[in-house]
């Protein structure tokens with residue numbers, strides 16, 4: 001059977017779609033209905049080798065182009081992505097189940113932003129000059145070589161672009177492995193980059209499960225590995241990369257705090273808590289899933305939240321008025337249901353949701369627990385679904401200590417009208433991305449990444465260049481060479 005969303009082939013290698021039907025079957029399921037929408041295959045070792053070889057072969061010529069030339073291709077790709085936003089957003093919705101209302105503004109558009117931003121930076125890459133009397137030193141900012149990107153399933157287009165754009169801007173080539181759950185969108189990124197003039201072999205996509213990722217990470221041709229995924233996978237990938245002394249970026253999970261003081265704007269705080277827990281059906285790494293609300297406004301917060309939840313609209317994700325989609329997969333729904341059951345067993349008060357929605361697909365209600373205590377499982381572990389935990393607190397000191405009492409350190413938010421407190425609080429938070437009086441905004445201009453177990457390195461912002469390139473120091477002598485004998 002052929003599906004409208006069936007890609008030309010499973011992989012994109014050396015500028016072309018490539019199939020090898022002997023690879024493990026990789027069915028693609030539309031989360032809103034549970035229907036199959038494409039049949040793909042995981043890459044065989046021979047295809048993985050072909051992709052890495054193509055990337056290795058293409059890299060010197062790509063790095064030898066000027067930054068302006070590389071950047072022009074990336075910026076052209078950004079324009080094509082924007083022009084095709086609707087089509088790409090519909091595919092993203094089919095791949096992930098996220099409502100079109102979201103994907104139209106948050107996925108291909110964010111990918112295009114990254115291609116445009118790093119396309120612009122490509123021409124500015126430079127080293128420095130250090131005068132040492134008559135002698136001098138200069139540094140060259142050079143590419144790392146062949147990079148591997150491995151993606152999670154929640155933002156397949158964005159993740160591919162957030163990795164490819166800085167990698168390619170710096171003169172690296174890439175083999176990207178999307179999540180096995182959402183394999184469709186990265187193929188479009190590859191197609192668009194080719195259309196924009198990217199030389200063959202510079203960006204390749206191979207599909208597969210964890211073992212394909214593991215094969216890529218351990219290959220000697222690979223100089224850099226960038227993973228977006230869970231902490232357990234991050235541990236394995238980091239260890240495997242360390243074996244080959246490869247550079248890494250690890251964008252991992254979180255259990256981030258959102259702290260709301262009595263003096264905050266209640267309406268804005270509720271909006272932020274909704275965005276921080278229910279956007280993308282809660283499947284966002286930086287979500288503020290531990291919502292600490294100061295005692296004076298907690299009941300008002302819960303009341304207003306309950307009212308706002310009445311405006312949740314489920315239904316066909318391709319209908320632009322739908323504002324809440326299904327979980328990405330049956331498996332992810334089961335994981336989230338397990339956490340909801342644990343929350344109830346351990347004594348948290350369920351104040352909204354908690355159940356499945358009737359019908360086909362992997363739907364689950366937006367869920368809120370109140371009276372959550374720090375020792376409970378739902379307070380400590382990443383759920384990666386639409387489950388908000390609300391905690392009480394009395395003082396700033398208490399909120400800070402409890403906000404930081406986690407192995408994770410991806411993100412955090414604070415709501416207060418007291419500007420001194422806002423900055424003091426944020427300075428003491430152990431989290432890579434913090435927001436004051438908002439939540440979950442991640443523009444490409446701002447560095448993004450985790451502290452503690454949430455990751456290593458940063459994506460986005462100028463600083464990403466340092467994670468996708470290396471420095472060479474060149475000492476230049478101008479006089480005679482002295483020697484002891």
Ligand code: NAD
Nearest residue numbers: 151152153178179209210213214229230233251252253285
């Ligand atoms: P996951 O860790 O299960 O898988 C991530 C990717 O790693 C997949 O492509 C998978 O095939 C691959 N993989 C699995 N085992 C591997 C191995 N041994 N070697 C190499 N690759 C391997 O994560 P997921 O369930 O797809 O995504 C959800 C997780 O991702 C959550 O923890 C979430 O917080 C995290 N996430 C983080 C960010 C961020 O930027 N910090 C963004 C999105 C998602």
